[in-house]
Amino acid sequence: MPKNKSKGSKAERELYEMFVKNNFxxxxxxxxxxxxxxxxxxxxxxxxxxxxxEVKSTKKTSKYITKEQMNNFIVFSEIFGLTPVIAIRxxxxxxxxxxxxxxxDSGKNWVISLANAQKKGKRFMQYFSSDNQNPNNINEEIDxxxxxxx
Numbered sequence: 195m196p197k198n199k200s201k202g203s204k205a206e207r208e209l210y211e212m213f214v215k216n217n218f219x220x221x222x223x224x225x226x227x228x229x230x231x232x233x234x235x236x237x238x239x240x241x242x243x244x245x246x247x248e249v250k251s252t253k254k255t256s257k258y259i260t261k262e263q264m265n266n267f268i269v270f271s272e273i274f275g276l277t278p279v280i281a282i283r284x285x286x287x288x289x290x291x292x293x294x295x296x297x298x299d300s301g302k303n304w305v306i307s308l309a310n311a312q313k314k315g316k317r318f319m320q321y322f323s324s325d326n327q328n329p330n331n332i333n334e335e336i337d338x339x340x341x342x343x344x
Contacts, residue, residue, distance in 0.1 A: 205251035205283050206235050212289075212318055213238045233263075233270035234278075243324060245279050246271040250306065253285040258303040264294060279321070282306050290315030291322070 206222055213220035213236070220238035234246040248267050250257045259280075271278035280292045290311035297304040315321075 202235075202249065202251060206249045208283070209247065209249055209281055209289070210236060210238075216318070216322065218243075218322075233266040236281075237274075237276065239276075243322065244276045245322075246274065246276045247279045247281050249281050249283075251283040251285070255284070255308040257282055257306045258300065259297070259306070260303055264297075264304050268294060280306060282311055282315075284308050284311070289318055291318065291320075292316075 210220050210222055218238045218240050220236055222236055223232050223234055235249040236245075236247040238245050238247060246267065248259070248263075250259070268278055278294050280294055280297065281289060282292070283289045287308065292306065292311060292315040294304075296310065296314040297306055298310055299305075
């Protein structure tokens with residue numbers, strides 16, 4: 195198994211365990227990023243909270259995601275009526291969770307910088323706390339972001 199795929203799988207398993215330990219039901223999506231129609235890494239939820247999660251891990255201060263991959267991720271999330279979340283782990287710093295609309299456009303790709311993740315992202319309990327959810331605005335924000343990436 196290539197090093198990047200192994201590192202990505204390790205991050206997915208780590209995040210899966212975080213969800214399970216916090217009373218979510220979660221599944222890893224087989225073939226995510228490699229097989230057609232497998233456009234997210236994890237699906238997690240509990241009553242009133244349902245998410246698709248794109249998992250990224252990096253030792254650098256920025257991570258790039260192709261616009262095609264993000265478009266497929268957003269469409270996949272919309273089809274199932276789930277809230278899309280970008281989960282990024284910066285080595286030796288930890289996890290941040292962001293709405294896809296909080297990524298920066300670099301022209302060819304979307305980018306998540308450490309500085310932007312620290313400014314706009316949240317830690318696990320901050321992001322997934324049931325007190326922090328506002329389901330009325332989520333679908334509207336997804337629609338706006340989706341229109342921007344077309």
